[in-house]
Amino acid sequence: GDSVTQMEGPVTLSEEAFLTINCTYTATGYPSLFWYVQYPGEGLQLLLKATKADDKGSNKGFEATYRKETTSFHLEKGSVQVSDSAVYFCALSRSSNTGKLIFGQGTTLQVKP
Amino acid sequence: EPEVTQTPSHQVTQMGQEVILRCVPISNHLYFYWYRQILGQKVEFLVSFYNNEISEKSEIFDDQFSVERPDGSNFTLKIRSTKLEDSAMYFCASHISSSGNTIYFGEGSWLTVV
Numbered sequence: 001g002d003s004v005t006q007m008e009g010p011v012t013l014s015e016e017a018f019l020t021i022n023c024t025y026t027a028t029g030y031p032s033l034f035w036y037v038q039y040p041g042e043g044l045q046l047l048l049k050a051t052k053a054d055d056k057g058s059n060k061g062f063e064a065t066y067r068k069e070t071t072s073f074h075l076e077k078g079s080v081q082v083s084d085s086a087v088y089f090c091a092l093s094r095s096s097n098t099g100k101l102i103f104g105q106g107t108t109l110q111v112k113p
Numbered sequence: 114e115p116e117v118t119q120t121p122s123h124q125v126t127q128m129g130q131e132v133i134l135r136c137v138p139i140s141n142h143l144y145f146y147w148y149r150q151i152l153g154q155k156v157e158f159l160v161s162f163y164n165n166e167i168s169e170k171s172e173i174f175d176d177q178f179s180v181e182r183p184d185g186s187n188f189t190l191k192i193r194s195t196k197l198e199d200s201a202m203y204f205c206a207s208h209i210s211s212s213g214n215t216i217y218f219g220e221g222s223w224l225t226v227v
Binding site: 036041042043044045046089091099100101102103104105106 | 117119144146148154155156157158161169204206207208215216218219220221
């Protein structure tokens with residue numbers, strides 16, 4: 001069945017460091033791919049998405065490119081801030097119209113000043 | 114910014130008791146979902162609901178679980194006889210069905226079964 005695998009956390013970085021959180025997926029067809037973020041005490045928020053191969057999603061300085069050849073959707077940010085500390089979830093859905101998401105296990109990011 | 118609200122934020126219940134988790138989706142949304150996350154594990158899809166009926170459910174969503182939209186605004190998840198393994202964070206979500214739409218999640222209800 002469909003699945004998403006994320007790199008193990010926690011990831012601890014200093015402010016202004018470069019961030020990569022790896023995400024790979026297994027799915028038939030052409031799923032849509034998402035990154036969600038959960039800040040402490042809050043719900044899941046959509047960070048960015050890509051609905052077809054080679055699309056790049058971007059938001060708040062974060063970006064991820066849908067790579068079908070490597071079945072990956074790695075999250076990157078050039079310079080992290082303390083306020084980026086959160087749990088990041090990679091997810092896929094069979095269609096951009098569905099709310100049925102398959103999530104990775106989440107990666108905790110801690111950014112230290 | 115529209116939001117999905119969930120109550121309670123945290124509930125502790127005895128094993129075997131019934132629990133109802135409540136959600137108020139965004140008012141013009143048409144599709145509703147429940148997900149859960151057992152501590153340290155993945156967020157898992159439980160059920161989707163559209164037009165007053167379940168449209169899809171996972172194998173986790175057995176006869177102990179039910180969902181309802183009793184009054185056109187609330188969307189509830191009922192667990193009839195809770196088990197220890199039901200302890201988890203339960204997330205409600207909603208969206209409008211249109212191309213490229215965003216799914217909005219609530220903050221979650223943390224259920225502890227003792």
